[in-house]
Amino acid sequence: MALAPLQLGKHSVWPPVVLAPMAGVTNAPFRSLCRKFGPDLIYVNEMLMATGLVNGSRKTDTMLKFGPDETFRSLQLYGSDPEMLSRAIHKLGTAEAVDHIDLNFGCPAAKVTRRGGGAAVPLKRNLLRALVSAAVEAGNNYGIPVTCKFRMGISDDLLTYIETGIICEQSGAVAIALHARTAQQHYAPSAHWEAIAELKRAVKSIPVLGNGDIWEAADAVKMVEQTNCDGVVIGRGCLGRPWLFRDLIDAFSGRPISPSPLLGEVLPIMIEHATALCDHFDGDRGIRDFRKHTGWYLTGYPVGGEVRRKFSEVSSLDQLRMLADSLDPSIAIVPGGERIARGHTNGPIKVVLPEGYVADRDDMSIPDDADVLQLSGG
Numbered sequence: 001m002a003l004a005p006l007q008l009g010k011h012s013v014w015p016p017v018v019l020a021p022m023a024g025v026t027n028a029p030f031r032s033l034c035r036k037f038g039p040d041l042i043y044v045n046e047m048l049m050a051t052g053l054v055n056g057s058r059k060t061d062t063m064l065k066f067g068p069d070e071t072f073r074s075l076q077l078y079g080s081d082p083e084m085l086s087r088a089i090h091k092l093g094t095a096e097a098v099d100h101i102d103l104n105f106g107c108p109a110a111k112v113t114r115r116g117g118g119a120a121v122p123l124k125r126n127l128l129r130a131l132v133s134a135a136v137e138a139g140n141n142y143g144i145p146v147t148c149k150f151r152m153g154i155s156d157d158l159l160t161y162i163e164t165g166i167i168c169e170q171s172g173a174v175a176i177a178l179h180a181r182t183a184q185q186h187y188a189p190s191a192h193w194e195a196i197a198e199l200k201r202a203v204k205s206i207p208v209l210g211n212g213d214i215w216e217a218a219d220a221v222k223m224v225e226q227t228n229c230d231g232v233v234i235g236r237g238c239l240g241r242p243w244l245f246r247d248l249i250d251a252f253s254g255r256p257i258s259p260s261p262l263l264g265e266v267l268p269i270m271i272e273h274a275t276a277l278c279d280h281f282d283g284d285r286g287i288r289d290f291r292k293h294t295g296w297y298l299t300g301y302p303v304g305g306e307v308r309r310k311f312s313e314v315s316s317l318d319q320l321r322m323l324a325d326s327l328d329p330s331i332a333i334v335p336g337g338e339r340i341a342r343g344h345t346n347g348p349i350k351v352v353l354p355e356g357y358v359a360d361r362d363d364m365s366i367p368d369d370a371d372v373l374q375l376s377g378g
């Protein structure tokens with residue numbers, strides 16, 4: 001398969017594989033673990049709110065941490081006000097804090113869509129254009145390339161992805177990524193890969209990346225074959241399976257894929273991840289944060305509900321090590337265990353828009369969501 005490297009500004013990556021931004025997951029410890037398996041891919045940090053960044057906070061500082069060996073630092077920004085987005089990027093650029101910015105136009109959370117933000121923004125094409133242009137213009141001052149990530153639209157009868165892709169292209173984004181679901185679909189049912197193919201046919205001058213339901217490396221190869229997309233974005237498939245990035249490099253290089261690890265190989269990776277989270281966060285936040293990862297690491301391994309529960313309540317690294325030592329290391333994943341959905345799995349949802357929002361798609365009103373401090377999804 002002749003896949004070109006993904007070019008983001010001066011940075012070139014092959015194979016064109018990107019870790020999707022995932023709030024509460026893709027922090028420095030998780031990215032570091034993934035990079036061990038796939039050193040030179042693109043690993044996007046958690047999403048930061050442009051307003052939070054401009055105003056500054058301790059939490060923002062923690063979220064902005066990159067590992068010392070992270071040579072290409074990617075960050076996703078959320079913002080619905082072009083001025084605020086621009087100020088955030090100037091701040092990041094002045095501090096030489098990042099090398100790449102991704103803009104999120106796919107967040108389906110009701111708290112932002114009901115004000116016209118997140119996944120609702122692409123409905124307002126002039127606002128979208130202003131946001132991408134403002135980000136690109138600010139980024140150009142510092143050599144920071146801008147990419148955009150969005151969904152297919154609000155619902156099957158409000159599809160905007162082709163128009164959105166073209167606007168991003170015309171406004172100077174260097175690549176776009178389509179999460180091939182509508183906001184209404186949320187995370188279920190399956191992603192519509194045919195929409196990625198259609199977007200690829202419509203957007204000719206910048207790379208189109210496909211996102212949605214890549215659980216195993218073979219899925220990524222299939223997505224590229226079926227859609228002709230220029231690269232892939234990996235979300236939930238790597239939750240509890242950071243070695244997926246090694247598998248992806250092998251698959252795109254035409255090498256055989258390693259079998260899934262036995263539990264005895266997974267457990268040290270869990271401990272390494274938890275230890276890094278404990279170093280990253282103050283107090284006991286690291287181990288508490290790790291609890292959600294335990295379920296993902298154990299997905300597909302027949303260890304029983306009681307063991308799973310104990311892991312999900314773990315309160316120290318010592319306890320984690322003891323639990324790990326108590327398990328049979330020869331336990332293998334059940335057939336198909338790699339494909340068991342993890343992370344967000346629900347959908348469809350009701351997407352709330354402001355009253356009369358679709359009546360004027362050229363309106364430039366700026367959504368009033370600057371007070372939203374935390375979001376997850378896209």
Ligand SMILES: Cc1cc2nc3c(=O)[nH]c(=O)nc-3n(C[C@H](O)[C@H](O)[C@H](O)COP(=O)(O)O)c2cc1C
Binds near residue numbers: 021047179234236237
């Ligand atoms: C826990 C979690 C948090 C997420 N947070 C974000 C986010 O902050 N920004 C974003 O653009 N997408 C976010 N997403 C969506 C993913 O980036 C990705 O688009 C989605 O999971 C579909 O890809 P997948 O089927 O490979 O998981 C999140 C997904 C999950 C599971």
